[in-house]
Amino acid sequence: MKKKTHSEKVIEGKSAVVEKKAEENDKREESGKCQVSMDHEGWFRDFLLLGGRFLLLLAFLSLVISFITPRINFLSPNVSNPSTEVLEDEKEKQTRARKQQQEKHLEKTTAYLENVLKPRQESQIRKKEEHFYRMTGETWKLTEGFQLGEGEDSEDDDDLETTEETPSKKALRKRKLPENILKRPHVPELSKPKKVIVLPEEPKDATDGAVTVALRCPSGRLFRRRFLTSHSTQILLDWMRKVGYPPEIYVVCTSYPRRPLEIKEEFTLENAGITVDTVLNLEEKEI
Structure with a gap:
C-alpha cells in the first residue's frame, strides 16, 4: 500500500471538517423548522381555546340574564316600559278619534235622511196618490174634509127660537158646504182668432220694381x-x-x-x- 502524503492528509481532514459543519447546519435547519411548526400549532390551539372560552362565557351570561329578568319583573310590577305606555296612549287617541268620526258621520247621515230623503219620498208618494185619485175620480179623498154643523153660531140661538123653521131648514142653514160647490164654475174666455198671415204673390224677375x-x-x-x-x-x-x-x-x-x-x-x-x-x-x- 502507498503511504499518504502530508498534503493528502490535510485535505482529507479539511473535507471531514466541512462535512461535519454541513451536517450540523442541516440538523440546525431541521430543528428550526420543527420549532416553527410547533410554534404555529401552539398559536392555533391557543386561539381555539380562547374562542371556546368566550362562547362559553356568552352562554353563561345569557343564561343568567334569562333567569334573572323574570324575577326582576315579578318583584317590580309597577315599573313599566315608557315605550309601551306611549304606544297605548297613541292607540287610545286613535280609537277616540275614530269614534268621534263615526259619530259625526252618523249625525250627518241621520240629518240627510230626515231633511232630504224622507221629505222627497213623502212628496213622491203624495204625487202618486194624487195621480191615482185623479185617474179613479176620487179627488175628494185628497181634501181634509169637514164636519157637519161646524162653525155654528151660538149667538143666534135666541133668534132661532123665535123664528118658525122646520128642522130640515135649520140643518140646511147650518150646514157648511164646500166652497167649490158654492162657487160658480169658471167659464174660460174664448181665445181670439189667430191672425192668418197671407203674403202677396211673388212678382216675376222682369217686373219693374x-x-x-x-x-x-x-x-x-x-x-x-x-x-x-x-x-x-x-x-x-x-x-x-x-x-x-x-x-x-x-x-x-x-x-x-x-x-x-x-x-x-x-x-x-x-x-x-x-x-x-x-x-x-x-x-x-x-x-
Whole structure:
C-alpha cells in the first residue's frame, strides 16, 4: 500500500471538517423548522381555546340574564316600559278619534235622511196618490174634509127660537158646504182668432220694381223671396213670423252698415233703402 502524503492528509481532514459543519447546519435547519411548526400549532390551539372560552362565557351570561329578568319583573310590577305606555296612549287617541268620526258621520247621515230623503219620498208618494185619485175620480179623498154643523153660531140661538123653521131648514142653514160647490164654475174666455198671415204673390224677375230679399237667420238658414219696392215694410215682419221668427223676439238688421231696419206701416221698401237685391240679418233683441 502507498503511504499518504502530508498534503493528502490535510485535505482529507479539511473535507471531514466541512462535512461535519454541513451536517450540523442541516440538523440546525431541521430543528428550526420543527420549532416553527410547533410554534404555529401552539398559536392555533391557543386561539381555539380562547374562542371556546368566550362562547362559553356568552352562554353563561345569557343564561343568567334569562333567569334573572323574570324575577326582576315579578318583584317590580309597577315599573313599566315608557315605550309601551306611549304606544297605548297613541292607540287610545286613535280609537277616540275614530269614534268621534263615526259619530259625526252618523249625525250627518241621520240629518240627510230626515231633511232630504224622507221629505222627497213623502212628496213622491203624495204625487202618486194624487195621480191615482185623479185617474179613479176620487179627488175628494185628497181634501181634509169637514164636519157637519161646524162653525155654528151660538149667538143666534135666541133668534132661532123665535123664528118658525122646520128642522130640515135649520140643518140646511147650518150646514157648511164646500166652497167649490158654492162657487160658480169658471167659464174660460174664448181665445181670439189667430191672425192668418197671407203674403202677396211673388212678382216675376222682369217686373219693374221687383227686388230679391234674402233673410239670414241666427240658425244659419237663408230664406229668399221677391217683393216690390212699393210694398210696405210691414210685410217683412209678416214674412219673419211665417218662417218662425216672431218680431217680438227678433229684429231685422241691414248687413252693412249693421243697424236695425226702420219698419213702419207707411214706409215702403223703397223708403227703407231696399231698391236692389238685399241681404238682411235676423238678430235677437237685447232684453
